[in-house]
Amino acid sequence: MAISLGVFSNFLAGETASLTNSSSSSSVRLITAPLAPSHVSLRTMRTAASKQATETGKREPRGIMKPRRVSPEMQAFLGGVSEIPRTQALKEIWAYIKQQNLQDPENKKIIVCDEKLKKIFGGKERVGFLEIAGLINPHFLKYREAVMVFKKMEEEGCKPTLITYNVILNVYGKMGMPWNKIMAVFEEMKSSGVAPDSYTYNTLISCCRRGSLYEEANGVFEEMKLGGFMPDKVTYNALLDVYGKSRRPKEAMEVLQEMEVNGFSPSIVTYNSLISACARDGLLEEAMEFKTQMFEKGIRPDVFTYTTLLSGFEKSGKDESAMRVFEEMRSVGINPNICTFNALIKMHGNRGKYTEMMKVFEEIKKCGCSPDIVTWNTLLAVFGQNGMDSEVSGVFKEMKRAGFVAERDTFNTLISAYSRCRSFDQAMAVYKSMLDAGVTPDLSTYNAVLAALARGGLWEQSEKVLAEMKDGRCKPNELTYCSLLHAYANGKATERMCALAEEIYSGLRRKGSSPDITTLNAMVSIYGRRQMITKANEIMKFMYESGFTPTLTTYNSLMYMYSRSSNFEKAEELLRDILEKGIKPDVISYNTVIFAYCRNGRMREASRIFTEMKEHGLIPDVITYNTFVASYAGDAMFVEAIDVVQYMIKHGCKPNESTYNSIVDWYCKLNRWDEAIMFVNNLRKLDPHVSKEEECRLSERLTKK
Secondary structure: OOOOOOOOHHHHHHHHHHHHOOOOOHHHOOOOHHHOOOHHHHHHHHHHHHHHHHHHOOOOOOHHHOOEEOOHHHHHHOOOOOEEOHHHHHHHHHHHHHHOOOEOOOOOOEEEOOHHHHHHOOOOOEEEHHHHHHHOHHHHOHHHHHHHHHHHHHHOOOOOOHHHHHHHHHHHHHHOOOHHHHHHHHHHHHHOOOOOOHHHHHHHHHHOOOOOOHHHHHHHHHHHHHOOOOOOHHHHHHHHHHHHHOOOHHHHHHHHHHHHHOOOOOOHHHHHHHHHHHHHOOOHHHHHHHHHHHHHOOOOOOHHHHHHHHHHHHHOOOHHHHHHHHHHHHHOOOOOOHHHHHHHHHHHHHOOOHHHHHHHHHHHHHOOOOOOHHHHHHHHHHHHHOOOHHHHHHHHHHHHHOOOOOOHHHHHHHHHHHHHOOOHHHHHHHHHHHHHOOOOOOHHHHHHHHHHHHHOOOHHHHHHHHHHHHHOOOOOOHHHHHHHHHHHHHOOOHHHHHHHHHHHHHHHHHOOOOOOHHHHHHHHHHHHHOOOHHHHHHHHHHHHHOOOOOOHHHHHHHHHHHHOOOOOOHHHHHHHHHHHOOOOOOHHHHHHHHHHHHHOOOHHHHHHHHHHHHHOOOOOOHHHHHHHHHHHHHOOOHHHHHHHHHHHHHOOOOOOHHHHHHHHHHHHHOOOHHHHHHHHHOHHHHOOOOOHHHHHHHHHHHHHO
């Protein structure tokens, strides 16, 4: 599969050129046929096998050789295949593991799961080779059969044994059953006179991993000890894993101490759970200390250890530390896997370093790996967050060409991406495609759709989606109502907005509870965008009185409000205020203050803030540059505006259509038509990577003026 010029050559023109010479070359395919078999290839295989059996008088395949229906998760892994023999599925999984280099270098029998494998292995991060056959059982719809057999036993008065109960508890856990249903089986087990054993308790603790149910896991752990059962290494590692996923590093460390006191030596699984817990909670020094302890105890960190640390530093904005971890990983001979590459792609993408991001994408193939669904979703999210809609569409096309079937997460990412690009029609088209494909929306889907509609001020459609959501028995949360508030605000439905805000506020107060910080921030943002300064200040007063600490989001909303007011200098005062409070401003903070000064013709101050922004390690984005371009163009300073465009291209920030629209529109407003035409005709000299579609749209824009 050749890399699309429309998407990737903008960033790696020289490096990807060789890949575009032969679009059919198998050497550059991202997913080989065996890993993502199509409906056609499998159907052909089955038809051929059936024909041969008929001609030779042999029986149809039976047992593990017989094609069986598989779960949606397994279908997604196999590229959409709905039926497959278990043996063939195992071959596909093993081929994928080998291709992605997911075996532990120290112990080839251990598989370090990436996001794709986690979805079919019940969320496990590491599995033994011999576990795989058992872990795929639920995907062959046998778990549902097990549940049916269990229910039939109950209906016919057949008393389940300890083994039966342990099996069904394990099945419920792997199926992701709600905790109350799992506990109902456990209570039934005890009430029927069947005493649990240590395996029962270990199974229950493992069931808590999926939902990060640390309180429930701790309750089971205590009951286990009260019942006279001694926890073993399996118990402690399962409990550590639950605490790690629940971001409870303190409790995880206490479990480690108890584990060692009771004579169990921590393993790599133990330390990885601890490092994961610390990294998720931002305790990176502690996480690095655990890595040091591993070396001291002769336990060699693996790819999961380093990837967890790298991701932790990335989330904390400590890119240099993240890269040091990556270099150390390679220096000790541990090869990165797709999870490592995904973390690097996310890091570079979030910082606007698109060239570096795409170099990592290229390196994936050089290392013998292939992009997984997380890779593609990350690229979609990065381009979407930066308003690069043509890249979003291009990545999605490449993803489908690589053999990936869009899952719910992909649809959610696409909806959010187009929403951020203000391509609301495309966002809704994706939502419709999702429904047409039979994919059930979840809370994240509805919230993504509502956020898209809110940006466009489409409050009537928002109300319809909210009704669909309730009809689908999906309970709205705070974010849902925040989006509806924004839809009313952006749609200038002020009365509806105020009514809903009052309903949320007074309703929660009546129940004796307070709105959470998300809701309060939404109210500050909405009132600020409507220049309802008194109302915004009322919410701020309530926040202080109720013990809430304003967040960066709160301050950004206030800065936005003042940047559009006559008291625009207040925006910088708030910036200074948050710096004094030790809150680190983000790109949005600086962009808002830059806008305040540009809007009022104070270009010297705007440039000063721009310099300060870079000194604080923040990378200006397309919005930053577009603010300068629009301001210079509005003052008929077209030379300066074009200089800004050249500067942003030089520093790796790709202009979008808004960049060029500002220049063209101001040329036209000032009746400088010849210069506008000349600018469009010579645009490729300024920006060699501008697409033909963008040029056409600019030309059409000129004809409409």
